[in-house]
Each structure stands twice: as structure tokens, then as C-alpha cells.
Amino acid sequence: MNTDPNNPSGGHHGEFQAKSTHVPRPPYRPNDRPGNHSNNRTFVYRKDTSMQSIEHALDKIATPSTAPSTPVPQNQRNDRGPFHAKRMNGNRGNDRRRNDRNRNPERARFGDNPDRSSSHKDDVIPPLKPGDLRVIAIGGVEGIGAINMTVVEYRDQIVVIDAGFQFSDENTPGVDFMIPNTKYLEDRKHMIKALAITHGHLDHIGSLSFVIEALGNPPIYTMQFGAMIISKRHEEYPNLPALDLRIVDKGDAAVTVSEDLKIKFFGLTHSIPDSSGVIVETPYGDIVSTGDLRVENDDGVATQEEIDQYKLFKDRNVLLMTLDSTGIDKPGWTISEKVVADTVDKIIRDVKGRLLIATFASQVERIIEFLNSAKRYGRVVVIEGRSMKTNVAIAKHLNLINFDNIVDVEEMHKYPQNKIMMLVTGGQGEQYSILDRVSKNSHKYLKLEPTDTIVFSSSVIPGNEGTVDALKDALYRKDPKIITYYDSDVHASGHGKRGELEWVHKQIKYQYFMPVHGNYARLMMHRDLVENLGVPRDRVIVPDGNGAIIEFRENGTKMVVLPQKAPHETIAVEGTRIGILQDVVIRDRKLLLESGVFNIFAVIDERSGKLKKSPDIFSRGFVYIRENQELFHKVRGLVKKIIEDRTMDPKYSIDELKDELVEKVERFLLQKTGKKPIVMAAIVTF
Numbered sequence: 001m002n003t004d005p006n007n008p009s010g011g012h013h014g015e016f017q018a019k020s021t022h023v024p025r026p027p028y029r030p031n032d033r034p035g036n037h038s039n040n041r042t043f044v045y046r047k048d049t050s051m052q053s054i055e056h057a058l059d060k061i062a063t064p065s066t067a068p069s070t071p072v073p074q075n076q077r078n079d080r081g082p083f084h085a086k087r088m089n090g091n092r093g094n095d096r097r098r099n100d101r102n103r104n105p106e107r108a109r110f111g112d113n114p115d116r117s118s119s120h121k122d123d124v125i126p127p128l129k130p131g132d133l134r135v136i137a138i139g140g141v142e143g144i145g146a147i148n149m150t151v152v153e154y155r156d157q158i159v160v161i162d163a164g165f166q167f168s169d170e171n172t173p174g175v176d177f178m179i180p181n182t183k184y185l186e187d188r189k190h191m192i193k194a195l196a197i198t199h200g201h202l203d204h205i206g207s208l209s210f211v212i213e214a215l216g217n218p219p220i221y222t223m224q225f226g227a228m229i230i231s232k233r234h235e236e237y238p239n240l241p242a243l244d245l246r247i248v249d250k251g252d253a254a255v256t257v258s259e260d261l262k263i264k265f266f267g268l269t270h271s272i273p274d275s276s277g278v279i280v281e282t283p284y285g286d287i288v289s290t291g292d293l294r295v296e297n298d299d300g301v302a303t304q305e306e307i308d309q310y311k312l313f314k315d316r317n318v319l320l321m322t323l324d325s326t327g328i329d330k331p332g333w334t335i336s337e338k339v340v341a342d343t344v345d346k347i348i349r350d351v352k353g354r355l356l357i358a359t360f361a362s363q364v365e366r367i368i369e370f371l372n373s374a375k376r377y378g379r380v381v382v383i384e385g386r387s388m389k390t391n392v393a394i395a396k397h398l399n400l401i402n403f404d405n406i407v408d409v410e411e412m413h414k415y416p417q418n419k420i421m422m423l424v425t426g427g428q429g430e431q432y433s434i435l436d437r438v439s440k441n442s443h444k445y446l447k448l449e450p451t452d453t454i455v456f457s458s459s460v461i462p463g464n465e466g467t468v469d470a471l472k473d474a475l476y477r478k479d480p481k482i483i484t485y486y487d488s489d490v491h492a493s494g495h496g497k498r499g500e501l502e503w504v505h506k507q508i509k510y511q512y513f514m515p516v517h518g519n520y521a522r523l524m525m526h527r528d529l530v531e532n533l534g535v536p537r538d539r540v541i542v543p544d545g546n547g548a549i550i551e552f553r554e555n556g557t558k559m560v561v562l563p564q565k566a567p568h569e570t571i572a573v574e575g576t577r578i579g580i581l582q583d584v585v586i587r588d589r590k591l592l593l594e595s596g597v598f599n600i601f602a603v604i605d606e607r608s609g610k611l612k613k614s615p616d617i618f619s620r621g622f623v624y625i626r627e628n629q630e631l632f633h634k635v636r637g638l639v640k641k642i643i644e645d646r647t648m649d650p651k652y653s654i655d656e657l658k659d660e661l662v663e664k665v666e667r668f669l670l671q672k673t674g675k676k677p678i679v680m681a682a683i684v685t686f
Ligand SMILES: [Zn+2]
Pocket: 199, 201, 270, 292, 494
């Protein structure tokens, strides 16, 4: 069904050349729904909240007004945190379409899709020798550090850590999002014993429903909050088998997942409840994956709680540690989240009119603080943004907040202005978000007034500066009070800065270190940081892109970086298709975006070689046709001349003629306009 008002032809992907297959839709089986499965899987219970009760709770969590079957005014991607994904440049009006597609359950049907294989057939990875230990950075070490996935392999046993995804950006036009290349794992899926998830952010869980079947549905170990987000997302794919989710807690003993491997979770501080690090216990020591973290502090001094969280490393034998590199380029320590909460608490207390707070839905811990403040000062709260609503519902279910004063935006007018708080996404200027709509005066229930206050409890994601500026321009025209982190402590990153990363390195003693969650420059900066802390350079492995493989040999005493890489071509999800992102298609799309397309159509008399009529020319997105009649006239003349010159020779070839037309017209258009549209020629003879 075409739900895109901007694209009447519907999801047109005919030119997407990723080797992809359209898997026929399996019949809907109600028992596949996570809430209904009646199998005998075992669950590890935490406190009194079982997985079954989570499923029950998920059933009860009101489906937000932006349910998949309804028109979607809210961009699901409003909810990205900093570095969790970069926003697609929203000037093509296609966010609404993408949003619908992101929920298309038909798309998650590629469990045995053979087309994710590497095109680098010569990269033959040697079999792992018995007794050697292999670690692979499948994803997370390129770009902004999304698509996180790490593999630990020993003998015939594999543990996978995290399964993230990345939203498309201006470099990947037409793509919905990107997921890890799991070809290496698919070839060894019988060996996968567990998938361990560090926390519930999309760059760590986003691809789970898309890859889990291809990985053979291994048990997924994670803490409670992440488990609920995973379940909620997986509900959107009722055709897929239920997930085998097993909830663990940070205090729990290590779980034996195979003959030689155990996994253990430890608590750390990030921005979403139940953020954890994962320890894979191997015969040669621990492989520690910290996930994302920051360090709560008082003016650059770690709190006692932080010191306690890392105490378990005092007497552990850590063979390899990997650590978040997101904040490595920022000196010092992030401001404490407590300072942010206190600052916003005062704003919620003191503001005389309506209050709008824009933040990332991923900042769940902060949202909880804001709701507590609203309760303290008797404000009702309107929540807008699909993931924001879901996350608040989960937090309520887990008793992380006790707050019932949530009202619908339509009800808002019933309350005095100084008793209203709105918690919204859209701080990055996303189309159709509430901020976008109020800035354009197109929100049905909310018109901005100078007595309103807007707090941006968020940073500007690099690349979004222009869009955010445009949003603020439009908002300022209504002259509300606007508070940002430039003038007030209303935001801090969930990713630790240099000072915090240094501190973490001092808490965990390890033999080897691999920086992750960042682009190459950040990984190298992280290497330099630990070198300054006294870690020898040969003990630091900077992965050279996704797919990098390292091995520990000779009973774990020797580390080797393999020259081969695991398949690592980017896998794009696009409409109902999934496959390797083809550079040539992306290059064409960029050209089409920049210069448009120019088509020549000519009919030639087979016997005389003459044109039957003047050649037809069609163009889109190139130049304004009405103002360029002369240019088109000249191109027609040029085409006519080329054809008639060439067809003088009775043995001329149509293919060569087409190539010549394309080449010469391209050159002519470039000379005359300075633009290089995609030129195509079609010739018919009869
Ligand atoms: Zn995170």
C-alpha cells in the first residue's frame, strides 16, 4: 500500500541493484507473536518481573497514537540520541514515507537471504585453530560507531555482543537504514550460543529483529529495560518467531552459555536504565565489552557509586577490553546528570507559563527526572514522540517512576498554562515533530505564545546544524523564551569525555585494549590517550574498519591481527529489500539529486537511416524547461546531427550510437549549464 503523499508511485525501488530477493510472505501465525508463545523456553527471573509479565505489560502499554497502521505525523527517528544516528537531511519530504516503511513487517523476512555474502571472495578466512580465541569487530568501528556488533569465538562456540543499526544519512540517499553484515555468523550459526545486549539503544539493538533468524535464534541475554524495548520493537514483526529473551541482572553470577564460555553483566552509567557492560569469560581471561558509558561525577571527581561499580575488576584477569570512543574528542568530564536534573527542576518550578522540553527519547534516565519534577510542582505532562511514549510506559511498568498526570495534547487546554509541561522529541528539527509543527503554526492544539518557554535538553547532532537553525529561526519568530545548553546546564552527553574515559582505563586492568564505537580518527585518538597512560602501543588494537579480526594464540599469550576481514560490506535495508549497499547505485542517486536526469528518445527509419521525426527529450530535476527552450532546441539539433552522421554508414551499431549520444550530449550540457545530469538515450528503428 502506498502511504506516501509525496510519492504517488509508491515504494519504487526498481533500480536498487543490491542483490536482493523478495521473500514471499509466510502465512501469519498468531502463535508467533511474542505475547502468545507457549514454548518451554527457560527464563531467568529478575525480582518478581518475569518475561511473561513483561509481555503482559507490553500488551497493556497503550499503543501510541502513531501506531503503524495509522498515518504517522511523528518521525520515529526523532528519538535518536547523540551519536546514535545521524539524521537524514529532511528536505526531500520523505520522512513520512520512511517512517512507515521502517515499520513494514514484511521487510523482516529474510532469515535465509543468501545475498548478504561478501563480494570479496578472495578474503578466505582461515579456520580458527583449536585452542585459539578469535574476536571480530563486525560493526561499530566505522563512521559514527553505530551498527555495533562484536563476536567472541572459541573452538565451536560463539558469543555475539550487541546488534545495532544505523539510520541513513545524506551519504546513503534512498536507504532506510543499515544493519551489520552477519555473513560470517550465518556461516557458523550452529556455533552461536548467546547474544548479549549491553543496553536498549538502537545502535545496539536496532537490527535484532532483522538478523536474529539468520543467526539461528540464539538466546538473547540482557537486562530488564533493554529486554522490554527489544520485545516492544519485535512485536512489529509478527511473522518472525518469538525471541528467546533471558533477563539477567548486574549482580548475577556468570551464566554458562557453552562448554568453555560464560557471560556476566556489570552495571555502569549511561543514559538509559539498565545500561551494562558484558564480560565474556574465556579460558584465557575476560573479554570485556563496556558498551556505552559516562562517569557520574562531582566536578570531575567520580562518585562513590561509580567507584563501586568497577570494583569487580580488582581481581579479574582481563585479556581484552573494548571501550566507547564517542567522547574522546572532548576534553574534561561531562557535567553531572544531577546538575542537568537540578537545573531543569528549577526551570520547571519557576517558569510562569507553558513549558516545552525537547530531548532525545534515548535519554530515559533524564526523562524520569523531569517527570519527577513535574509531579513535585503539580504540572500535568503531555508526551509526544512514539519512542518517548513507549520508554515512559516501560519506565512506569518497572516502577522507575510513579507518575499518572500524563494528559493528551487535546486535553491540555483544560489546565492553567503554568501547570502544563510538554515532553517532546524533535529537537533536531525533524519533520512532522511537534516542534516542527508549532514552529510552522500547523499544530492543531498548540499555538506558541511569548509566555511559553522551550528548553532544548539536547545537543545538535553534527550535520543537523542547518535544520536546527531553521527550526530556531521559526520558533524565535513567535518569541517564546528559549533555553539551550549554550546558556544553561540543561544537557550533558551520555558518552563520557576524555577525562571519564581515562578514569575508566584506570579502573580496569587489561592486557589488550581495542577502542570501539567511533570513526577511525576517534579510535586512533583513543589509542593515543591510553599510550599516555602507559599502555604499550603493541597492546592496543585499532580495528581497521568493520570486519577486523584478531586472534589470541599460544594459550592466549600471543595476539595476532589477521590480514583478512570478515565480510563487512554495508547491508542496506530499503523498502522490502535488503542487500549489500551498491556504491554505483548510491553514486547515481547523488547525481540525480544534484543534477537530475536527461532522456533522449529517437525513432530511426531502418532503410533510410533518417530520423522519423525530431528526437524527443525528457528531463527531470535538471533545469527549468520553460526558461531553457533554446537549450533543448540545440540539443535536438545536436542529436539529429550525430544520428544522421553515424547512420550514413549502413553498418552502424545502435549501441555505439547510443554511447556516442550520451557522451556528446553530456559534454554539451556540461559546457552550457555547468551541470552533469544522468543522460540516457533510447533508439527505436523500424
Ligand atoms: Zn547508548
